[in-house]
Amino acid sequence: MPVSGPSDEGRIVADALGTGPGRYVVGITGGIGSGKTAVSQRLHSLGIEVADCDVAARRVVEPGQPALGTIAEKFGTAMLHADGTLNRAALRERVFGNANERRWLESLLHPLINRWVRDVLEAARSPYAILVNPLMRQRDPRADRILVVDVPECIQIERAMARDGVPEAQARAILASQLDRRSRLSLADDVLTNDGSLDDLHQAVDRLHERYLRLAA
Numbered sequence: 085m086p087v088s089g090p091s092d093e094g095r096i097v098a099d100a101l102g103t104g105p106g107r108y109v110v111g112i113t114g115g116i117g118s119g120k121t122a123v124s125q126r127l128h129s130l131g132i133e134v135a136d137c138d139v140a141a142r143r144v145v146e147p148g149q150p151a152l153g154t155i156a157e158k159f160g161t162a163m164l165h166a167d168g169t170l171n172r173a174a175l176r177e178r179v180f181g182n183a184n185e186r187r188w189l190e191s192l193l194h195p196l197i198n199r200w201v202r203d204v205l206e207a208a209r210s211p212y213a214i215l216v217n218p219l220m221r222q223r224d225p226r227a228d229r230i231l232v233v234d235v236p237e238c239i240q241i242e243r244a245m246a247r248d249g250v251p252e253a254q255a256r257a258i259l260a261s262q263l264d265r266r267s268r269l270s271l272a273d274d275v276l277t278n279d280g281s282l283d284d285l286h287q288a289v290d291r292l293h294e295r296y297l298r299l300a301a
Contacts, residue, residue, distance in 0.1 A: 108212040108300035109205060111227030113220040113271065115262050116255070117243030118233040119278040119285060124216050126289040133208035136216040140200040144193060145170045151196055158188070180257070201226075212300035221263050223271055229299065231292065232272035235279055237265065 114120045124134045145152045147168045155163055155170065159178055165171050179186040205213050205226065215227050223230060235243075237259060244255040269275060274295075276288050 107205065107208065108296070109215050109227045109229075110212060110296055111215045111217055111220065111224045111230045112233065113217050113224075113230065113268065114233035114235070114278075115237075115240055115265065115268065116218075116258050117240035117247065118235045119243075120216055120218060120233050122282065122285055123231070123233055123276065123278070123289055124214055126286050127214055127293060130290070130293050131210055132212065132214055132293070133204065133210045134214040134216065135201045135204035135208075136214075137197055137201060138216065138218060140197040140204075141193060143200060144196040151192055154192060155189070159185075180261075212296050219262075220268075220271065229273045229296070230271050231274045231276060232268055233276050233278050234265070234269060235277065239279060 112120055112124060121136075121138075124136060128134045143149075145155065152164075152170060155175065159175070163171050163175050163178070175189075179189050201215065205215065215224065217224055217227075220230075240259060241252060241255045244250060244258065245252060248255075250258075274292060276285075276292065278285055278288075
């Protein structure tokens with residue numbers, strides 16, 4: 085499982101966006117089914133604080149959060165399960181093919197997600213922090229270094245179908261809606277190719293962890 089990266093150890097200073105003075109942040113991105121979560125979980129097990137935009141997206145629509153009520157008012161109570169939690173499958177089906185509704189949802193949630201991520205990064209006390217941003221389309225100014233978790237598209241589709249229980253056509257549609265592989269790789273300082281075993285992945289992540297500790301020192 086190769087890990088690649090240039091020798092340039094420069095950083096993008098992100099103090100203005102609230103990551104905190106001296107806080108070294110590694111941004112992780114990758115397409116659906118690439119293994120971003122497995123990478124961030126391994127780093128968390130090594131003591132590194134993780135701010136995950138997907139986790140934030142779930143937190144800001146938990147019962148009792150204002151955004152959940154706003155979504156129900158906009159799209160109806162069919163967006164809620166019987167226990168009052170968000171029906172993500174119904175919401176995804178509602179907005180996926182409607183650009184206007186998707187933009188409305190993004191305008192509601194993205195500021196809340198960004199605020200949650202900022203708070204986690206500011207509170208981080210580990211040697212460096214991780215920002216997982218699946219929707220990264222350009223270099224995230226909150227990150228000093230970008231790690232792209234890469235995998236062939238055929239494996240992405242297989243994993244998405246197995247994990248989410250979606251048909252192949254939907255998995256391909258989600259993949260098509262994301263940044264294409266070549267453009268995503270152009271953002272990378274480091275590339276982790278995740279086409280092997282979980283043990284292979286952990287060994288590759290451990291090597292990156294040592295690199296990031298040196299960069300953050």
